[in-house]
Amino acid sequence: MNKSTAPFEVNRRSVLGFSVVTAATAALAACTPTKPGAGNASVTRILPTDPLVAQTEANRVATGKTISKTLTTSPVSATIAGKKTPTWGYNGSLVAPTLRGQVGDQLAVTVQNDLDESTTIHWHGLALRNNADGVPKVSQKAIGAGQDYDYTFKLPHPGTYWYHSHLEMQRERALYGALIIEDPQETLEYDKDWVIVLDDWLDGVSATPDEVLKEVSKGMGSMEGMGHDDGGPMKMGNLLMGATSDFLGGDAGDIAYPLHLFNGQDTKDPETFKAKPGERIRLRIINASADTAYRVGVPNQQLSVTHTDGFPVKHVKADAVVVGMGERIDAILVAKEGYTPLIALAEGKNQMTYGLLSTGIGDAPSADKLPRKLEGKVVDGGQLAADPSVNLPSKTVDRTHELRLTGGMEKFDWGINGHRFDLASPYENAFDIKKGERVEVKFVNDTQMWHPMHIHGHTFQVGDEGARKDTVIVRPGDTMSVYFDADNPGQWLTHCHNAYHAERGMMGVFSYIK
Secondary structure (H helix, E strand, C coil): CCCCCCCCCEEECCECCCCHHHHHHHHHHCCCCCCCCCCCCCCCECCCCCHHHHHHHHCCCCCCCEEEEEEEEEEEEEEECCEEEEEEEECCECCCCCEEEECCCEEEEEEEECCCCCECCEEECCCCCHHHCCCECCCECCECCCEEEEEEEECCCCEEEEEECCCCCHHHCCCEEEEEEECCCCCCCCCEEEEEEEEEECCCCCCCHHHHHHHHCCCCHHHCCCCCCCCCCEEECCEEECCEECCCCEECCCECCCEEEECCECCCCCCEEECCCCCEEEEEEEECCCCCCEEEEECCECEEEEEECCEEEEEEEECEEEECCCCEEEEEEECCCCEEEEEEEECCCCEEEEEEEECCCCCCCCHHHCCCCCCCCEEEHHHCEECHHHCCCCCCCCEEEEEEEECCCCCCCCEECCECCCCCCCCCCCEEECCCCEEEEEEEECCCECEEEEECCCCEEECCCECEECEEEECCCCEEEEEEECCCCCEEEEEECCHHHHHCCCEEEEEEEC
8 A cells, every 4th residue: 555654644544545635634724713713713823734834844953864663553451450451552552662763853653543433643742843743623633443644743852752642531541652852962971761651540440531531520519528537538439539739739639540550560560670780870750640740759869850841950859759740850860789669659649659770689679668758859840940051042022821720620620711622613712822922821720729731832931940841730829930932833732731621621722823
């Protein structure tokens, strides 16, 4: 079969007589506001098919090298906690392939969809071409059951990133994996890197993610104030009440998880990473969970935090780092003789997972011997300062958008500025911007829960000299101002990376207009 490499092509394996390029263009053109309620019909939006998107991609640095990979989405039977568990995954596995390349390499990924429903892939954290961003009805047509799709784009900047489905609750199965972009000019000294993907897990064990979404969508009003007498969280069905975190400013999460996974493994069979004493291990920590922040650290040994969301920060020694959903933290851990447990505590939920750094000496500690607290100096990525090399240049703000985070647990009716997002009308209440502008975004949290807010297609700076990021924790009652340069034309989603909040409406679109 002849396959085009056009980034919008969708191929049904058994049907070749239809012009899929025409179909994809028509599907995206349908996104242009043409009716009341669909956005400001008087403006012209720069859609993913606009020549300006292709021109921007052509101007990116290129090595001339192509990294090719096929990812097949399908049902899989995975062993989780010693039991065969039905779920979905890439290439027949619970743990998806880690993709690696260098800045300027062309990534060419063919997705073969063997599910009985549509899917996509979003390349989280990358300032990539808009028509590869993976958001159905905004940047592409969804990949139907039995169809193939080619994602092709240049890897724009180095760091720790990840990829995942951006269609409904699919990410809460195992449709996610790590994406590492190497920097040929890297100055950080380390001997090995350990890619770590953390996840809260229930699919095939207690319920499916869709069943939990349906349950929580009924609201949690009747459960408010509940919790154990000892102050710990209480489980009711698949919901959780009383999970609290002082670090996050209150409610830590609403979903009860039977398991937490460290690279697809639980505490009964922790992953072991081998090293020699004295080696410097670069931890690349990715939080792929739906509803859980993780507090990550090593008992009696500090981490040296070096990056957040792919970008370098002024190095900080910390006893633990808190990683919100969608965030990444890189840190250096020096290997000591014996076994060193790297613990990930489910913040506020009295649960944990962990992996082991081993030099091949001694006995591995069991889970019941590990501490359930990591205290001392604890930081999150939004509290760090950018390395001066990645500070945004000084520039006057051209446009400010205030995004008030609204809704609550009682009705579970999350939104932005009181509006619950609907993919059927993505440009309603869109945040219009123009190419070349310095944009200020004020995330104002009017709710009683924390939200990890993510912007597609751009990295922003937290405050004037804070970290460069794409996802940031916004605590209850707080305002978090971030800044980005509008240098990547197209239509870009912004949303809470709590999967249940996003599906219940806490999304919006930053829309480039002409």
